Amino acid sequence: xxRKMVLLTWGYSNPRTAKxxxxxxxxxxxxxxxxxxxxxxxxxxxxFLDAGGDxxxxxxxxxxxxxxxxxxxxxxxxxxxxxxxxxxxLEAIDRGMNILSGLHDFISNDPQLAAAAAARGTRITDVxxxxxxxxxxxxxxxxxxxxxxxxxxxxxxxxxxxxxELTNGLKARGVDAHFVATGxxxxxxxxxxxxxxCIVADFVAGAAEQLVLENQHHEVLLVEGQGSLVxxxxxxxxxxxxxxxxxHAMVLIFEAGRSTVGGIDHVPxxxxxxxxxxxxxxxxxxxxxxxxxxxxxxxxxTPTEAAEISRQVEDEMQxxxxxxxxxxxxxxxxxxxxxxxxxxxxxxxM
Amino acid sequence: xxRKMVLLTWGYSNPRTAKxxxxxxxxxxxxxxxxxxxxxxxxxxxxFLDAGGDxxxxxxxxxxxxxxxxxxxxxxxxxxxxxxxxxxxLEAIDRGMNILSGLHDFISNDPQLAAAAAARGTRITDVxxxxxxxxxxxxxxxxxxxxxxxxxxxxxxxxxxxxxELTNGLKARGVDAHFVATGxxxxxxxxxxxxxxCIVADFVAGAAEQLVLENQHHEVLLVEGQGSLVxxxxxxxxxxxxxxxxxHAMVLIFEAGRSTVGGIDHVPxxxxxxxxxxxxxxxxxxxxxxxxxxxxxxxxxTPTEAAEISRQVEDEMQxxxxxxxxxxxxxxxxxxxxxxxxxxxxxxxM
Numbered sequence: 001x002x003r004k005m006v007l008l009t010w011g012y013s014n015p016r017t018a019k020x021x022x023x024x025x026x027x028x029x030x031x032x033x034x035x036x037x038x039x040x041x042x043x044x045x046x047x048f049l050d051a052g053g054d055x056x057x058x059x060x061x062x063x064x065x066x067x068x069x070x071x072x073x074x075x076x077x078x079x080x081x082x083x084x085x086x087x088x089x090l091e092a093i094d095r096g097m098n099i100l101s102g103l104h105d106f107i108s109n110d111p112q113l114a115a116a117a118a119a120r121g122t123r124i125t126d127v128x129x130x131x132x133x134x135x136x137x138x139x140x141x142x143x144x145x146x147x148x149x150x151x152x153x154x155x156x157x158x159x160x161x162x163x164x165e166l167t168n169g170l171k172a173r174g175v176d177a178h179f180v181a182t183g184x185x186x187x188x189x190x191x192x193x194x195x196x197x198c199i200v201a202d203f204v205a206g207a208a209e210q211l212v213l214e215n216q217h218h219e220v221l222l223v224e225g226q227g228s229l230v231x232x233x234x235x236x237x238x239x240x241x242x243x244x245x246x247x248h249a250m251v252l253i254f255e256a257g258r259s260t261v262g263g264i265d266h267v268p269x270x271x272x273x274x275x276x277x278x279x280x281x282x283x284x285x286x287x288x289x290x291x292x293x294x295x296x297x298x299x300x301x302t303p304t305e306a307a308e309i310s311r312q313v314e315d316e317m318q319x320x321x322x323x324x325x326x327x328x329x330x331x332x333x334x335x336x337x338x339x340x341x342x343x344x345x346x347x348x349x350m
Numbered sequence: 351x352x353r354k355m356v357l358l359t360w361g362y363s364n365p366r367t368a369k370x371x372x373x374x375x376x377x378x379x380x381x382x383x384x385x386x387x388x389x390x391x392x393x394x395x396x397x398f399l400d401a402g403g404d405x406x407x408x409x410x411x412x413x414x415x416x417x418x419x420x421x422x423x424x425x426x427x428x429x430x431x432x433x434x435x436x437x438x439x440l441e442a443i444d445r446g447m448n449i450l451s452g453l454h455d456f457i458s459n460d461p462q463l464a465a466a467a468a469a470r471g472t473r474i475t476d477v478x479x480x481x482x483x484x485x486x487x488x489x490x491x492x493x494x495x496x497x498x499x500x501x502x503x504x505x506x507x508x509x510x511x512x513x514x515e516l517t518n519g520l521k522a523r524g525v526d527a528h529f530v531a532t533g534x535x536x537x538x539x540x541x542x543x544x545x546x547x548c549i550v551a552d553f554v555a556g557a558a559e560q561l562v563l564e565n566q567h568h569e570v571l572l573v574e575g576q577g578s579l580v581x582x583x584x585x586x587x588x589x590x591x592x593x594x595x596x597x598h599a600m601v602l603i604f605e606a607g608r609s610t611v612g613g614i615d616h617v618p619x620x621x622x623x624x625x626x627x628x629x630x631x632x633x634x635x636x637x638x639x640x641x642x643x644x645x646x647x648x649x650x651x652t653p654t655e656a657a658e659i660s661r662q663v664e665d666e667m668q669x670x671x672x673x674x675x676x677x678x679x680x681x682x683x684x685x686x687x688x689x690x691x692x693x694x695x696x697x698x699x700m
Binding site: 133135138196199201202205229230234236238266267270281282285286 | 547549554591614636
């Protein structure tokens with residue numbers, strides 16, 4: 001399958017807000033035809049999105065005549081369709097393109113856009129749209145499937161990236177590892193998963209549990225985390241996911257230089273020692289769960305600063321600290337794989 | 351307003367499953383005409399529901415000719431319409447009655463029932479149905495409004511009851527206290543609130559915050575809790591609510607004799623000392639939050655056992671332990687009001 005995607009990021013071409021575009025450029029590069037952003041037409045994706053190399057940024061859809069899919073490349077708080085994008089969507093539909101979106105505002109529910117797509121015979125896919133209605137029951141978990149969960153000190157710090165890098169790294173070692181997507185970008189990248197943040201509250205843990213039950217024939221599951229236990233808006237999604245997937249082990253991700261909650265800047269983020277304590281406390285209520293390593297997102301700091309912060313955190317936490325994009329994931333892969341091989345987690349319970 | 355309600359509990363006439371019926375019988379007795387349960391027709395509500403006194407249990411709707419509303423009196427896990435009830439619902443609609451429901455399965459979305467109501471001109475109200483889409487921003491909180499949150503060691507242990515008893519007790523002292531409903535029964539009782547467990551996950555904390563923002567002109571808010579931080583299915587709803595309403599103080603509720611999660615009986619509930627630690631830890635991430643008292647639900651134990659357990663817990667926790675239904679809420683009201691008057695909470699932050 002090649003979706004031949006144009007990634008719409010107009011007005012939001014930075015790696016944080018346009019994290020859906022950045023994720024697709026990084027993990028499905030062969031399917032990405034162009035980035036659409038009239039304000040930066042003629043430039044290259046890597047200049048704005050920390051990914052995508054020389055993928056062109058275009059200003060009009062007719063510059064990418066082979067494209068088949070227009071992707072909403074952003075994940076803004078609240079998830080609404082930016083007003084300025086409506087004309088672009090209508091033009092894409094008129095050109096016969098499908099629409100792929102991870103917004104909370106479902107494009108397929110928009111009367112004008114839905115009617116246009118129906119008339120033109122193109123498909124609108126809202127990956128967050130779901131009717132999931134099962135509660136978690138904490139039954140039937142395979143105690144021989146090693147469950148690793150990526151958690152973070154905030155939103156948008158790289159949980160999906162670390163999960164995918166760990167999955168690929170373990171696979172390269174011959175381990176049957178599987179990435180479990182829990183957010184819109186991960187779903188678009190992997191073609192599976194459930195959009196946990198868009199499920200009715202009572203059923204979020206149930207959805208996480210179902211993703212485990214469906215995939216636990218693999219040796220290792222890397223379950224993508226969401227939000228943070230200290231995030232004023234999203235902590236409940238984080239806890240539902242943590243309790244629904246019941247990990248044996250976690251990898252804690254932080255962005256160097258970030259000290260306040262993204263988008264709620266008057267709220268401080270506790271330090272990493274405290275973050276680890278909070279996650280281990282809430283993960284270990286019914287059976288043990290340990291932290292195996294720290295992933296550092298270094299995009300806000302220079303390589304020199306990153307190296308210094310990494311050393312400090314490694315000293316303080318006594319865990320490997322790895323910037324998977326700058327250094328490669330290998331030291332983190334080894335931490336996870338060594339713990340898997342040692343097998344202590346088989347005594348944890350389920 | 352008098353809704354002249356018949357409470358349908360057929361097949362589920364016990365205080366735990368039929369907690370919606372029990373709540374309405376306790377707090378809106380003048381609006382409750384009868385309980386509908388053919389298996390127990392001729393008996394009295396108090397024999398099965400721990401509430402409702404001599405309210406009759408009837409076997410057929412024509413025994414309550416004055417009734418105007420049929421209420422789905424239960425809150426089963428997953429919230430579906432029991433199959434056997436469909437004929438009763440159709441008969442009620444045929445008699446011109448309105449339908450009031452707190453199930454996750456929306457009655458108004460059922461084609462047969464919706465068509466019947468439309469044809470007969472009666473109203474179906476699904477209190478869980480909502481389109482709430484605002485995230486929590488932790489802004490605009492009134493630091494002079496004292497926020498008290500009822501939390502519990504499990505679901506269905508009496509958080510709504512304790513919240514209402516505290517509200518009424520404070521009002522009796524002349525304090526401007528207000529009950530904030532967060533679940534279906536509380537909404538039916540109070541006529542306000544939002545059904546937190548049925549909101550899309552990303553917006554649950556936002557809904558709790560909005561309920562505070564809308565009501566913080568009162569001196570004291572008693573925010574009804576949901577679920578438990580250790581519940582495998584619902585812990586995320588609990589945490590979203592806790593972080594969304596950002597309480598200054600909590601009252602912890604437990605059911606004496608309950609040691610495993612209701613409905614997930616292979617999962618143990620941690621002891622009360624640990625439960626208090628978990629709630630205080632997660633409530634105090636950004637500003638202090640203290641536990642002011644313990645409410646004991648004594649329905650599973652004899653009065654003698656209850657007195658003994660109450661003494662033990664009071665010794666261990668160094669907090670007042672009160673069974674608000676057996677003893678009356680006064681000692682708990684005093685604990686909350688004394689802390690309110692002392693005013694230390696005004697220094698907590700927001």
